[in-house]
Amino acid sequence: MRTKTLATTLGVLAAILTLAAAAACSQPAVSTPAPTKPAEASKTAAPADKAASAAQPQPAGNKITMRYTHGAAPAADDPHHWFSLKFKELVEKYSNGQVEVQIFPAGQLGSEQRAVQDVQAGVIEIASLAVNNATVFIPSVGLYDLPYMFKSRQEAYKVFDGLSDDLNQKMIDQGGLRSIAWFEQGFRVLTNSKREVKTLNDLQGLKIRVPANPLQIGAFKSWGVDPVPIAWDETFNALQQKVVDGQENPHVTNASSKFYEVQKYITEIHYKMWIGPLVVQEKWLQSQKPEIRDAIIKAGREAAIAEREFVQELETKAVKTLTDKGMINSGPPTDEDEWQKRAMSIWPDFYKDIGGTEMPEKAMKILGKELPKK
Numbered sequence: 001m002r003t004k005t006l007a008t009t010l011g012v013l014a015a016i017l018t019l020a021a022a023a024a025c026s027q028p029a030v031s032t033p034a035p036t037k038p039a040e041a042s043k044t045a046a047p048a049d050k051a052a053s054a055a056q057p058q059p060a061g062n063k064i065t066m067r068y069t070h071g072a073a074p075a076a077d078d079p080h081h082w083f084s085l086k087f088k089e090l091v092e093k094y095s096n097g098q099v100e101v102q103i104f105p106a107g108q109l110g111s112e113q114r115a116v117q118d119v120q121a122g123v124i125e126i127a128s129l130a131v132n133n134a135t136v137f138i139p140s141v142g143l144y145d146l147p148y149m150f151k152s153r154q155e156a157y158k159v160f161d162g163l164s165d166d167l168n169q170k171m172i173d174q175g176g177l178r179s180i181a182w183f184e185q186g187f188r189v190l191t192n193s194k195r196e197v198k199t200l201n202d203l204q205g206l207k208i209r210v211p212a213n214p215l216q217i218g219a220f221k222s223w224g225v226d227p228v229p230i231a232w233d234e235t236f237n238a239l240q241q242k243v244v245d246g247q248e249n250p251h252v253t254n255a256s257s258k259f260y261e262v263q264k265y266i267t268e269i270h271y272k273m274w275i276g277p278l279v280v281q282e283k284w285l286q287s288q289k290p291e292i293r294d295a296i297i298k299a300g301r302e303a304a305i306a307e308r309e310f311v312q313e314l315e316t317k318a319v320k321t322l323t324d325k326g327m328i329n330s331g332p333p334t335d336e337d338e339w340q341k342r343a344m345s346i347w348p349d350f351y352k353d354i355g356g357t358e359m360p361e362k363a364m365k366i367l368g369k370e371l372p373k374k
């Protein structure tokens with residue numbers, strides 16, 4: 001198993017050092033009030049970081065400490081961070097204070113891939129991340145990277161909820177992990193600085209940044225362009241310096257990242273959602289008392305449901321912000337069927353990489369659809 005690799009061992013050692021260093025420097029974990037609704041959130045400053053001795057290895061007294069890492073900014077209206085705060089609030093409530101969650105936002109403890117390895121190795125207890133960063137360790141979750149798997153949020157929620165037991169079994173078998181929640185940040189849309197993209201034809205010749213994710217690269221290739229994989233933290237500069245003309249991310253990300261400063265046009269290609277699991281190590285979870293385990297699972301489920309509502313309200317605000325700031329939203333492409341047909345034609349090329357057809361087949365069955373075949 002990949003957890004046994006030398007890289008992982010080194011990763012674990014590095015993580016321990018990071019935690020120790022964080023403790024030594026009083027690197028703050030975020031200990032914040034309960035999350036607010038979007039209207040309140042926009043008025044709320046980024047949560048005050050309480051310099052707790054958060055990165056200490058384990059809890060005082062009888063408390064169970066869950067060290068929670070994620071890569072999002074600790075801003076009250078960031079849906080990913082909001083979700084982590086909601087989980088913290090609920091698990092502390094449902095465990096009657098027996099569990100304490102210490103949140104380390106903004107990748108303080110390392111990258112999202114590193115977070116998966118650290119939870120696998122028991123260096124930290126819990127992490128949330130973009131699903132594409134978990135696929136390398138747990139191939140079956142790659143089903144959520146398949147373009148046009150979902151046509152609407154309702155379809156996505158149906159699959160998240162209907163497939164979670166089966167997918168968890170795969171996650172446990174492949175990586176020793178369980179996802180106790182699936183949350184989302186909306187469908188990814190295309191933005192660019194050059195021209196309105198209403199058809200596949202308009203897309204040709206544009207240089208588009210994508211994450212280094214084979215399925216996202218494959219989708220753009222199917223549309224006739226050669227996308228440029230660039231790390232997320234270099235994306236704004238790449239757009240500003242015109243290294244690339246465009247990128248694709250959800251509206252909430254485009255607004256919070258101020259892409260309206262460097263991008264002019266939006267096309268609602270909706271080819272893929274930003275989806276994230278909340279992962280714990282199965283062995284650790286099963287070693288907890290039943291009431292603690294139940295509190296963690298219940299808190300995860302409820303935090304995800306609350307986040308779904310929050311992110312939809314936030315998205316409405318984000319679309320308004322983007323257009324108020326001067327961006328032009330062309331809506332979906334007029335030849336959307338062709339975008340979909342071409343992107344879905346690549347699915348069979350990737351079944352092997354995502355643990356076979358079993359999970360995508362089950363997902364499609366939940367949606368009453370056929371699995372694309374060669």
Ligand code: MLT
Nearest residue numbers: 130211232248249253274
């Ligand atoms: C990306 O495009 O790399 C991600 O969607 C950024 C993120 O994690 O929000």
